Amino acid sequence: MCTDKNDVTLVERYFDADLDDVGMQDVNSRLEADGAFKALFEQEQLLIQAIRYHDQRDKLHYLKTMEGHLSKNVHKASSRSLRPWHYLVAATVIGALVVAFVWLSVPEDPNKLFQAYFTPYPNAFEPGVRNIHKGTQRLLALHAYELGDYETAARGLKQAYNDHPEPGVLLLLGNANLTLGYVQEAEENFNTLIKNYDDLDPQAKWYLSLCYLKRGDVDRAKNILKELSETEISYASKAKELFERIN
Amino acid sequence: MGLPDGCFYINATMIQNEIIKKIRFGGQTELGLVYAEYREEFLRWITKAYHCSDDDGKDIYQLTILIFYDNIKQGKLETLVSSVKTYLFGIGKNILKEHIRKEKRYTPIHQEKWLKEYLVEEQTQIRDEHAFDVAGVALAKLGSPCRRLIEMFYYEKKSMSEISEALQFKNPETAKNQKCKCMARLRKLFEEELSKTQNVINHVY
Numbered sequence: 531m532c533t534d535k536n537d538v539t540l541v542e543r544y545f546d547a548d549l550d551d552v553g554m555q556d557v558n559s560r561l562e563a564d565g566a567f568k569a570l571f572e573q574e575q576l577l578i579q580a581i582r583y584h585d586q587r588d589k590l591h592y593l594k595t596m597e598g599h600l601s602k603n604v605h606k607a608s609s610r611s612l613r614p615w616h617y618l619v620a621a622t623v624i625g626a627l628v629v630a631f632v633w634l635s636v637p638e639d640p641n642k643l644f645q646a647y648f649t650p651y652p653n654a655f656e657p658g659v660r661n662i663h664k665g666t667q668r669l670l671a672l673h674a675y676e677l678g679d680y681e682t683a684a685r686g687l688k689q690a691y692n693d694h695p696e697p698g699v700l701l702l703l704g705n706a707n708l709t710l711g712y713v714q715e716a717e718e719n720f721n722t723l724i725k726n727y728d729d730l731d732p733q734a735k736w737y738l739s740l741c742y743l744k745r746g747d748v749d750r751a752k753n754i755l756k757e758l759s760e761t762e763i764s765y766a767s768k769a770k771e772l773f774e775r776i777n
Numbered sequence: 778m779g780l781p782d783g784c785f786y787i788n789a790t791m792i793q794n795e796i797i798k799k800i801r802f803g804g805q806t807e808l809g810l811v812y813a814e815y816r817e818e819f820l821r822w823i824t825k826a827y828h829c830s831d832d833d834g835k836d837i838y839q840l841t842i843l844i845f846y847d848n849i850k851q852g853k854l855e856t857l858v859s860s861v862k863t864y865l866f867g868i869g870k871n872i873l874k875e876h877i878r879k880e881k882r883y884t885p886i887h888q889e890k891w892l893k894e895y896l897v898e899e900q901t902q903i904r905d906e907h908a909f910d911v912a913g914v915a916l917a918k919l920g921s922p923c924r925r926l927i928e929m930f931y932y933e934k935k936s937m938s939e940i941s942e943a944l945q946f947k948n949p950e951t952a953k954n955q956k957c958k959c960m961a962r963l964r965k966l967f968e969e970e971l972s973k974t975q976n977v978i979n980h981v982y
Contacts, residue, residue, distance in 0.1 A: 542960060545931075576905075577963055578931050580912035583896050585932040586843055589808065590888060593839045596809055600816065654809040698806075728795075767818065 537567055541574045599676055600652050638775050640751070644744045647772055650680075650705045651733060655698040666690070668699065680706040697727040704737055708744070717741045732758065736765045743776075752776055793857045800849045804933070812842050815865055822866060827873055836886050841869040843892070850934055911974060915966035923959035930956055 537560075543549050544557050560567045653676050656669070671686025687703040704719030720741065723734040735754050742751035755776070758769035799807045816838060823834045845865060848854040857864055876886055897909070916924060926944060929935040937949035937956075946952040 538961075538964070542957065573964070573967070576908055577912050577915075577960075577967060579896055580909060580916055581927055581931045582847075583893060583909075584913060584916050585928045586847065586892050586896070587889060589805070589843055589846065590839060590892070592805055592809070593812055593842060596812060597835055597839070600813065652813050654813040655806055 537570055541567075541571050544571075545574055545578060596652075596654070640743045640746050640748055640776070643772065643775060644740055647768070648708065648740050648744075650675075650709050651701055651737070653702060655702070667693065671699075672702070675702055675706060680709045684710060684712070697723055697729045700727075701730050701733055701737075704734070708737060708741060713741050713744050732761070732765050736769065739769070739772075743772075748776055793861050796861055797849055797854060797857065800846060808842065808846055811845070811861070812839075815862055818862065819865060819869060823869055823873070829873070833885050836888055837869055837872055840872055840886070840888060840891060841865055844868050844872070844895070850932060852934070907974070908971065911970045912967055914970050915963055918966050918970075919959065919963055923955075923962060926952070926956055927959050927963070 540549075540553070540557060543553065549557065557571070561571060653672055656672050667686050668690035671683050671690055674680075674686060675683035684703060684706040687699050687706060691699045691703055700719055700723045704716045704723065707713075707716035707719060717738065720734040720738040724731055724738070735758055739751045739754040739758070742748070742754070752773060755769045755773040758765045759773055760766070796807075796811060800811070819838050819841070820831065820834045823829060823837060824831060829837070842865070845854075845861075845868060854864075859867075872886075872891075876884075876891070893909070897906075919927075922944070926940060929940050929943065930937075935943070937952045940946070940956075941949045941952040944952065946955065
């Protein structure tokens with residue numbers, strides 16, 4: 531290519547949005563008249579496009595790793611609470627007949643509803659934790675959380691939060707406590723999250739409503755669920771569904 | 778934090794736009810949070826509405842999240858008039874419909890190919906696919922500090938001050954100089970790789 535260093539700088543500054551009007555006009559007129567300059571320009575455009583594509587591809591791999599962990603969690607949650615599918619189908623058929631009878635007259639058992647709706651929040655903060663032998667307390671706790679070892683996770687997350695308070699850690703700590711049945715501790719975690727941070731309010735409120743449900747405080751659970759169901763956030767539809775089932 | 782009863786809708790809108798702001802200034806963690814938040818509802822909807830399998834639904838969801846992220850990073854999406862959920866469902870629907878239109882029938886989506894086509898078609902000029910792949914090889918040879926720097930600048934649209942702070946340069950000016958050096962290295966690697974492949978092609982003929 532018959533271009534000099536100044537041309538390279540000019541093209542680079544163009545893509546960095548670092549040119550004034552005169553510089554922009556210069557680039558546009560050179561693009562029309564100078565083939566070598568046009569080739570240089572297109573090469574730079576291609577390289578920037580490739581940067582964008584490769585970053586997207588890395589993000590895709592990250593989402594796939596995360597999906598693997600999320601699917602594992604859902605599977606674990608299902609295997610804890612459900613029987614094999616044929617029992618489930620049979621139960622559904624029988625259940626449908628019974629439900630038709632009692633659906634409108636008898637409110638559902640809060641504890642059972644809790645079991646049906648509670649799934650621990652996934653570790654969206656640092657999924658696929660590796661090199662845990664070199665890791666901090668926080669990484670060890672996140673790793674334990676992903677493995678479903680909630681005792682270790684709760685201990686580690688509590689320590690990690692005390693050392694360095696961050697909302698994500700508090701949300702997972704609340705979830706670990708709730709999974710272990712430490713409802714009061716979980717409630718405190720979610721209340722702190724709502725009071726002290728803005729980041730994870732919908733999540734904290736959803737899990738707080740489940741804490742109330744778990745200990746049978748249906749009225750307080752309903753208040754929060756009603757609040758969530760009137761928003762447009764992702765929890766709205768399931769909050770509405772749960773609210774109606776409690777009612 | 779909690780707001781009085783009358784403020785729910787303001788709160789909801791605020792949350793939607795907060796998400797966009799966080800993704801614009803944040804990174805992978807924010808992306809992961811959005812992914813986890815809308816995953817269940819999206820999968821339930823797409824598998825029911827379009828009769829696709831759970832796995833295909835996940836592939837489409839991942840692309841949807843990437844396009845959402847890309848639109849924010851490229852400055853195409855600054856504020857939402859609808860909810861994040863509606864926006865995501867809209868992207869997912871378009872991806873699937875466009876894919877079916879191209880393939881003439883429903884087939885599983887090849888994500889990396891789809892992404893490449895999406896980025897190429899977005900540009901006004903049609904690119905040489907071979908050169909695009911060579912650029913990928915050059916990028917891989919560039920090494921991580923340089924690659925990270927140019928990704929932050931050209932893709933994540935971070936300012937030199939943000940890059941300087943994140944990658945611990947002395948000041949934004951040093952970061953800018955380093956970015957110019959990295960781009961020069963990338964151009965050189967690209968030309969070397971391109972000439973290598975051209976030599977192979979010439980040799981074959």
